[in-house]
Amino acid sequence: MSREQFQFIAGVDEVGRGPLAGPVVAAAVILDPRKPIQGLADSKKLSEAKREALSHEIKEKALSWSIARAEIEEIDQINILQASLLAMKRAVETLGQFPQLALIDGNKLPDLACAMEAIIKGDSKEACISAASIIAKVARDEEMVEMDHRYPGYGFAKHKGYPTKQHREAIQTLGITPIHRRSFAPVQKLLF
Numbered sequence: 001m002s003r004e005q006f007q008f009i010a011g012v013d014e015v016g017r018g019p020l021a022g023p024v025v026a027a028a029v030i031l032d033p034r035k036p037i038q039g040l041a042d043s044k045k046l047s048e049a050k051r052e053a054l055s056h057e058i059k060e061k062a063l064s065w066s067i068a069r070a071e072i073e074e075i076d077q078i079n080i081l082q083a084s085l086l087a088m089k090r091a092v093e094t095l096g097q098f099p100q101l102a103l104i105d106g107n108k109l110p111d112l113a114c115a116m117e118a119i120i121k122g123d124s125k126e127a128c129i130s131a132a133s134i135i136a137k138v139a140r141d142e143e144m145v146e147m148d149h150r151y152p153g154y155g156f157a158k159h160k161g162y163p164t165k166q167h168r169e170a171i172q173t174l175g176i177t178p179i180h181r182r183s184f185a186p187v188q189k190l191l192f
Contacts, residue, residue, distance in 0.1 A: 003101065006115070008063070010092060010099035011128025014084045015043070015136045019161030020171070020187050021154075021180045022144055023069040024080065026087035027136035028095050028102070031128050035061040040130040042123040043137040055138040058131045064097040065131075067139045076183040085110040091132075105129045151177045 003009065014026040031037070037057055039050065046054070059065055068090030070083035078086070089110040092102055101115045105122035122129040141160055148157035154170045154177070161167070161179075163186055171180070171190060180187045 006099075006101040008097055008099045009101045009103060009128060010064075010095060011103050011105075011122070011126055011130070011132040012088050012092060012110075013105040013123050013129050013133040013136055014087055015133065015140050016161070017080050017084055018163070019181075020163050020167065020184050021072075021156065021161035021177065022140065022147065023071050024075060024084050024087050025067060025069045025136045025140040025143075026084065026091040027065065027067045027132040027139070028088070028091040028099075029058060029065045029128050029131040029135065030063040030095065030097055030099055031058075031131060032061055032063045037061055037127070037131065040127045040134070042121075042130060043133040045124070046134070048141070051134050051138050054131075055135045058135055062131065064095045065135060066091045066094040066096075067135060068094055072179055072181055075181050079183070080181075081108065091136075103129055105133065147179055151179065 008030050010028045010030045012028045014024055016024040068087050070087040075083040092112055099114050102112055103126050104118050107118050107120050109116045109118050123133040144160040145157045153174050155166045159167050176187055
């Protein structure tokens with residue numbers, strides 16, 4: 001399968017598999033070869049300011065982009081891997097232009113009605129996956145900053161829901177919030 005035969009190639013990635021709180025967010029991006037974007041890389045390797053600037057540029061220049069999610073309840077019902085794949089599927093299916101090929105970050109494929117290729121560490125190998133990883137991370141981070149205002153004391157703006165020492169201590173002291181994933185062990189322990 002040669003990629004040259006495909007006109008519309010979407011990069012797909014998710015963020016938020018590891019946190020104890022918040023949704024898992026996925027993005028799909030079809031880049032425009034006539035509008036190159038400099039500096040695309042794995043979102044985790046970029047500064048927050050650089051990610052935000054790139055996110056804005058990606059949304060302006062891409063042929064199509066979409067952000068989707070799987071909610072906390074879905075994560076708890078079907079597990080984080082399945083929820084991540086569901087968020088990816090939703091991101092691809094809500095693109096304005098349906099892709100002929102989807103390049104998926106990782107080693108598992110969502111259920112899509114187009115050709116697919118799983119690429120381990122794809123967010124550092126394929127520009128379109130990097131772009132997806134950047135807009136997904138910026139969207140999820142913005143939401144976790146918002147959650148910090150709604151649930152003060154947990155430090156969501158800082159750790160974005162990841163299981164840092166500060167976050168685990170806040171759960172012990174303040175209890176769990178509606179945005180905590182009840183199926184994750186550190187949260188589950190407090191339910192009983």
